[in-house]
Amino acid sequence: MTARVLMVQGCTSDAGKSTLVAALCRWLRRRDVRVAPFKPQNMALNAAVTVDGGEIGRAQAVQAQACGLAPHTDFNPVLLKPSSDKGAQVILHGRAVGQMDAVGYHDYKRVAFDAVMASHRRLVDAYDAVVVEGAGSPAEINLRANDIANMGYAEAVDCPVLLVADIDRGGVFAHLVGTLALLSESERVRVAGFVINRFRGDIALLQPGLDWLEQETGKPVIGVLPYLHGLHLEAEDALPRDTVAKDGVRLRVVVPVLPRISNHTDFDPLRAHPHVDLRYVGPGETPPPCDLVVLPGSKATRADLAWLRSQGWDEAIARHLRYGGKLIGICGGLQMLGHAVHDPEGIEGPAGSSEGLGLLDFETTLMPDKQLRTTAGRLCLGGAAVRGYEIHCGTSHGPAFDRPVAELDDGRVDGALSADGQVLGTYLHGVFDAPEALAALLAWAGVRDAQALDMAGLREEAIERLADAVEAHLDTRFLSTLLELPCTA
Structure with a gap:
């Protein structure tokens, strides 16, 4: 049996794709599903060293931890590490292949996509489920040609997509409806539903908007994830937003x-x-x-x-x-x-x-x-x-x-x-x-x-909190159906 693949895409960068993938991976692991994370193409300067001697995006190392796995280069076959506003070091399967500008990399994408698909095939052969993270937004018109990071990959492997948006920054309904409108017809059909992330407040006040969204798009809202304060989880690339007030600073x-x-x-x-x-x-x-x-x-x-x-x-x-x-x-x-x-x-x-x-x-x-x-x-x-x-x-x-x-x-x-x-x-x-x-x-x-601090324990606690949020706030029956798993109460 080959793995069932589910992809998480975001309306914007930092919408919560990385954390949702980590959450889903731990939720699946709790159900004894052999699951692996995957990000076809990542652009980040936070990297991790893998068990096979390469480097991948740090977020994929966290997602691997959520799966109970050591980081591997197949989890992130293409990594772009920006060295200037116009150029980046290109890393395939954990190894640097050179510096390229945007035009040069666009021409190189066929080679990069071969690396993506080689990793994809290995993962689907080895695991029961693969949870995939997109990059940026699938609605970037100028990047649609030869896309390997979002819908280009999803179309190639024929997998369903969850679209996540961050409500904490405002404009969540415009983000979701606008993103959907900019997709092709086949891509819109591929979107299985929406996840709204980082909500604070009374969900009853949000419900009219959720009802409108489902009626307007014909897509279900899979759930609304709360804003999780004090979450000690490594960032993919953006600097941390939260500032923590502390007593006893020394x-x-x-x-x-x-x-x-x-x-x-x-x-x-x-x-x-x-x-x-x-x-x-x-x-x-x-x-x-x-x-x-x-x-x-x-x-x-x-x-x-x-x-x-x-x-x-x-x-x-x-x-x-x-x-x-x-x-x-x-x-x-x-x-x-x-x-x-x-x-x-x-x-x-x-x-x-x-x-x-x-x-x-x-x-x-x-x-x-x-x-x-x-x-x-x-x-x-x-x-x-x-x-x-x-x-x-x-x-x-x-x-x-x-x-x-x-x-x-x-x-x-x-x-x-x-x-x-x-x-x-x-x-x-x-x-x-x-x-x-x-x-x-x-x-x-x-x-x-100084007081002792177990950072590894804090990261593990954060991953557990994410999985708890999936079980409490997302439609796990719907997710189980997408992944062809037995439904549980």
């Missing part, structure tokens, strides 16, 4: 929002910690006083380093350190801490070199071969267990690495710590995830008795 952290910021999910444990106030600082904003500055990962390290200088961050960081503050650089942020970043082959932009911040004694050279690995070891800060993953195409060398941050299980060392103990750099994404590592890093930053 560490103030700021993160500059680089134009090509990558893997900002690194900071989820800091955002969730009750003793930490983390703020993202965007362009034109003055960095507020803080205890810790963290330079995040970057898909275009030299360009983002130039942006930091243009925004005055180099001077702000120097002042921060003079007053005794701490500084961490992660991946691209680590590379910025050295004396120079060299890109002789134009891996991330025009070939050349850039002067670094000069806070640690090393230099970095970007190379074509990307390093992708999951990593575990112990921090040199008290021997705390640490785990994470590496996604970078640079190699860094210099005396600074004689004072490493971590000793890894594979015999390597990672990162560098300044002689005065104020500046720390690491290539490890997810460095804050392990409870021991988070506690050790918070102690280094000045909070020596």
Whole structure:
């Protein structure tokens, strides 16, 4: 028996496609259905390393967790990682195949679609159900030709589609009706129903609108999902919207929002910690006083380093350190801490070199071969267990690495710590995830008795809450029929 395929598409980006797919995957797993997630094409700078040694969008790693599976490149066969407003690194089955602009990628889509269909066939042969996430909106007229991310895929594999819209931003009925109107006749027929996401308030007040929507379109509303506050789930790409008011904050952290910021999910444990106030600082904003500055990962390290200088961050960081503050650089942020970043082959932009911040004694050279690995070891800060993953195409060398941050299980060392103990750099994404590592890093930053935080447990709790919401608020009989499963009460 081949898997039954169900696709979730959204009226807009950030409508809730990723979370709905994760929710459906866990709901199916609860019913002992062997289910896998799938996203044909993803554009995101938050990535995860897979069990087969590649990289996929971070949202698909979360969805894999919801299925009880290790991340695999078949879950996201095409990943686009923007390096500028007009170009992106193209990754097929977890491996980079080159930089392309929009026109070049449009011509390349036939090759990309072959990769999509190869992964699709493997998944439907191996699982009972596959829950698929679309990308952006299916109604982008300029992207309809040779589409592989939304209805182009759905039509090719002949699967039903759920259309989800975010009511929290307003205009939900216009989004749903307008999206449906812009689809072809065969695509409209393919839409099995609607899901409205992030509703706050009394559902009775919404009911007249739901009745009108069903009458107007002839499509059922499968359900209305509530706004779930405090949901600790990794974002696909957009920076978190929610800000959390906390009592007892003891560490103030700021993160500059680089134009090509990558893997900002690194900071989820800091955002969730009750003793930490983390703020993202965007362009034109003055960095507020803080205890810790963290330079995040970057898909275009030299360009983002130039942006930091243009925004005055180099001077702000120097002042921060003079007053005794701490500084961490992660991946691209680590590379910025050295004396120079060299890109002789134009891996991330025009070939050349850039002067670094000069806070640690090393230099970095970007190379074509990307390093992708999951990593575990112990921090040199008290021997705390640490785990994470590496996604970078640079190699860094210099005396600074004689004072490493971590000793890894594979015999390597990672990162560098300044002689005065104020500046720390690491290539490890997810460095804050392990409870021991988070506690050790918070102690280094000045909070020596921080409350323990189990980020993995919080993520699992969030996935369970999502599945609870499916069972409580969606028509599971209808969903069971779509997936050809036995209906349950």
